[in-house]
Amino acid sequence: MDTDLTKESIKRAPENKIIEIDGLHKWFGDLHVLNDIHLTVYKGERIVICGPSGSGKSTLIRCINRLEEHHKGKIFVDGIELTNNLKNIEKIREEVGMVFQHFNLFPHLTIVENLSLGPIWVRKVPKKEAEETAMVYLEKVHIAEQAYKYPGQLSGGQQQRVAIARSLCMKPKVMLFDEPTSALDPEMVKEVLDVMIALAEEGMTMLVVSHEMGFAKSVAHRVLFMDFGRIVEENTPDEFFDHPRHERTKLFLSQILH
Amino acid sequence: MTESQKHSIQTTEGAPVIRIGALQWVKSNLFNGVFNSILTIVMLFFLYKVIPPFVKWAFIDSLWLSSAAQCRTVNGACWSIIPANIRFIIFGFYPHELHWRPFLAMIMLVSLLFYSKNRNHWNKYFGYLWLAGLFIMGLLMKGGLLGLTAVESDQWGGLPLTLMLSFFGMFAAYPLGVLLALGRRSKMPAIKTICILYIELIRGVPLISLLFMSSVLFPLFLPEGLTINKILRAQVAIILFTAAYIAEVVRGGLQAIMRGQYEAAESLGLNYVQKMRLVVLPQALKIVIPPSVGILISAFKDTSLVVIIALYDVLKTTKATLANPSWMGFSPEAYIFVALIYFLCCYSMSNYSRRLEKELHA
Numbered sequence: 001m002d003t004d005l006t007k008e009s010i011k012r013a014p015e016n017k018i019i020e021i022d023g024l025h026k027w028f029g030d031l032h033v034l035n036d037i038h039l040t041v042y043k044g045e046r047i048v049i050c051g052p053s054g055s056g057k058s059t060l061i062r063c064i065n066r067l068e069e070h071h072k073g074k075i076f077v078d079g080i081e082l083t084n085n086l087k088n089i090e091k092i093r094e095e096v097g098m099v100f101q102h103f104n105l106f107p108h109l110t111i112v113e114n115l116s117l118g119p120i121w122v123r124k125v126p127k128k129e130a131e132e133t134a135m136v137y138l139e140k141v142h143i144a145e146q147a148y149k150y151p152g153q154l155s156g157g158q159q160q161r162v163a164i165a166r167s168l169c170m171k172p173k174v175m176l177f178d179e180p181t182s183a184l185d186p187e188m189v190k191e192v193l194d195v196m197i198a199l200a201e202e203g204m205t206m207l208v209v210s211h212e213m214g215f216a217k218s219v220a221h222r223v224l225f226m227d228f229g230r231i232v233e234e235n236t237p238d239e240f241f242d243h244p245r246h247e248r249t250k251l252f253l254s255q256i257l258h
Numbered sequence: 259m260t261e262s263q264k265h266s267i268q269t270t271e272g273a274p275v276i277r278i279g280a281l282q283w284v285k286s287n288l289f290n291g292v293f294n295s296i297l298t299i300v301m302l303f304f305l306y307k308v309i310p311p312f313v314k315w316a317f318i319d320s321l322w323l324s325s326a327a328q329c330r331t332v333n334g335a336c337w338s339i340i341p342a343n344i345r346f347i348i349f350g351f352y353p354h355e356l357h358w359r360p361f362l363a364m365i366m367l368v369s370l371l372f373y374s375k376n377r378n379h380w381n382k383y384f385g386y387l388w389l390a391g392l393f394i395m396g397l398l399m400k401g402g403l404l405g406l407t408a409v410e411s412d413q414w415g416g417l418p419l420t421l422m423l424s425f426f427g428m429f430a431a432y433p434l435g436v437l438l439a440l441g442r443r444s445k446m447p448a449i450k451t452i453c454i455l456y457i458e459l460i461r462g463v464p465l466i467s468l469l470f471m472s473s474v475l476f477p478l479f480l481p482e483g484l485t486i487n488k489i490l491r492a493q494v495a496i497i498l499f500t501a502a503y504i505a506e507v508v509r510g511g512l513q514a515i516m517r518g519q520y521e522a523a524e525s526l527g528l529n530y531v532q533k534m535r536l537v538v539l540p541q542a543l544k545i546v547i548p549p550s551v552g553i554l555i556s557a558f559k560d561t562s563l564v565v566i567i568a569l570y571d572v573l574k575t576t577k578a579t580l581a582n583p584s585w586m587g588f589s590p591e592a593y594i595f596v597a598l599i600y601f602l603c604c605y606s607m608s609n610y611s612r613r614l615e616k617e618l619h620a
């Protein structure tokens with residue numbers, strides 16, 4: 001889908017920082033998965049992260065909402081530093097939505113219940129109001145008619161749209177996507193990307209791990225390329241795709257673009 | 259909500275039904291092959307040898323309401339032992355003129371259980387209803403209030419005792435077992451170690467020895483003069499025992515839940531308790547309904563072991579009846595009767611579990 005998404009310039013001012021990662025390191029045993037990562041994300045910014053398998057992309061964004069613990073360096077989200085403080089972790093998770101490769105919907109709950117669970121228990125929204133909000137977001141991802149079904153009764157593309165809506169119901173300030181379309185059949189990829197593009201148009205701050213280059217070109221402000229736990233290259237999508245600087249990036253791009 | 263759910267149910271054309279004659283059925287199910295034919299014939303012969311004599315003994319030659327002396331004159335079953343001793347078998351040494359009280363308490367328990375079968379009834383007041391019910395049942399059993407004569411618990415026995423031990427055994431053991439299972443998977447080493455130790459220790463000893471310990475060893479450690487009610491001690495032993503087994507079953511269920519479910523719950527900002535209660539446990543406990551009910555059923559039957567600490571459960575009162583010289587020797591009849599009581603309870607449990615499973619699979 002070609003959008004005339006205006007990539008309005010992002011105000012890169014200190015007060016506009018939403019995520020700040022400084023000198024981040026992480027190990028899995030002997031494996032140095034994240035090696036000295038520096039990354040600042042500003043409000044409204046959309047970043048696509050790509051790189052070969054095992055390069056640490058998932059681990060990086062999972063550190064942002066503490067699904068993975070980091071070992072060195074600092075992470076600030078919305079001004080709060082991520083430490084072992086459980087209260088802070090929960091506060092950050094409230095503000096950071098996450099969409100997984102395999103949807104991870106709750107199979108024992110209906111779609112509306114999936115959507116209203118977080119708002120009811122975390123944000124303490126009254127049940128009725130939470131369900132109304134849920135319906136609004138289901139409408140947004142074009143799936144309102146499935147509200148009372150269970151996740152198992154939906155197609156992969158529908159499930160992923162529900163998962164996006166579930167995160168949105170928490171009214172997050174940042175959305176993290178970990179390869180949201182790579183578990184989907186090709187014909188369902190577009191419906192999910194369309195939802196994400198619509199979200200981008202509304203100005204959501206997004207970090208997307210994805211190899212959908214069309215999406216990156218039309219939506220991202222910046223593309224990051226990771227390899228061996230490092231951010232190897234970082235550029236605007238046009239520069240990134242047309243004039244990659246590093247050999248690794250060139251090789252990678254030639255592989256995924258055939 | 260129900261409206262849209264109806265729409266979501268897909269109608270499928272029934273598969274074509276093949277109608278076959280009775281003869282065809284017999285041929286294809288009982289005589290398909292030499293081995294099966296021989297097996298069928300042997301079974302038929304066996305049934306021929308067993309069933310007619312049993313029917314003759316149990317129904318044709320039997321006596322239902324007679325004295326013990328009359329029974330001795332016939333070859334059939336003497337079911338009369340049941341009506342003649344029913345009150346002792348059911349209520350044990352509970353004062354005779356007060357039998358209506360445990361009777362009423364049992365009726366209440368059974369009605370409450372029946373009422374609870376329908377999950378639509380599980381609303382806000384449900385808990386209060388049970389609390390009130392349990393209080394009244396306790397009052398009926400124990401008395402000593404509102405003009406009811408007090409009945410000490412060492413006079414309790416029979417079926418009310420069996421039901422009580424198993425009911426509280428199950429309903430306290432289940433949550434305790436779930437907590438132990440969660441503890442065993444905890445990241446905190448102290449909690450984890452305690453839970454593992456507890457589970458493995460308890461599973462390493464038979465229930466009988468726990469009951470012995472509770473009745474013989476335990477009082478040794480209590481200060482002089484302080485005694486804890488014998489029934490309560492047996493009850494605690496049963497709860498502690500059952501909980502360890504429930505814990506292992508629930509742990510299996512927890513392991514079956516994908517990491518993605520935990521992560522999705524966490525990424526919404528749910529805290530540990532919410533994550534477990536709303537996302538993980540509902541799924542895990544559903545998976546383990548069949549094995550849990552298996553454990554609850556054996557816990558129910560295991561309550562009969564309390565005889566060894568001289569409690570009179572329904573099996574023991576039956577035995578005691580048979581010790582009465584005039585009714586001596588009619589044990590098959592008496593035991594068949596208790597077996598039926600046990601079967602009825604266990605069958606209802608497994609029946610309900612199957613229903614619950616089906617409902618939750620919607």
Ligand SMILES: Nc1ncnc2c1ncn2[C@@H]1O[C@H](COP(=O)(O)OP(=O)(O)OP(=O)(O)O)[C@@H](O)[C@H]1O
Nearest residue numbers: 028029031033051052053054055056057058059060
């Ligand atoms: N829980 C874990 N324990 C041990 N090693 C892990 C764990 N999670 C990831 N790894 C390893 O860390 C490395 C980085 O993993 P990560 O999932 O971040 O890669 P990725 O860039 O997302 O790859 P992909 O494109 O395949 O998703 C991989 O080599 C992986 O095997």
Ligand SMILES: [Mg+2]
Nearest residue numbers: 057058059179
């Ligand atoms: Mg990954």
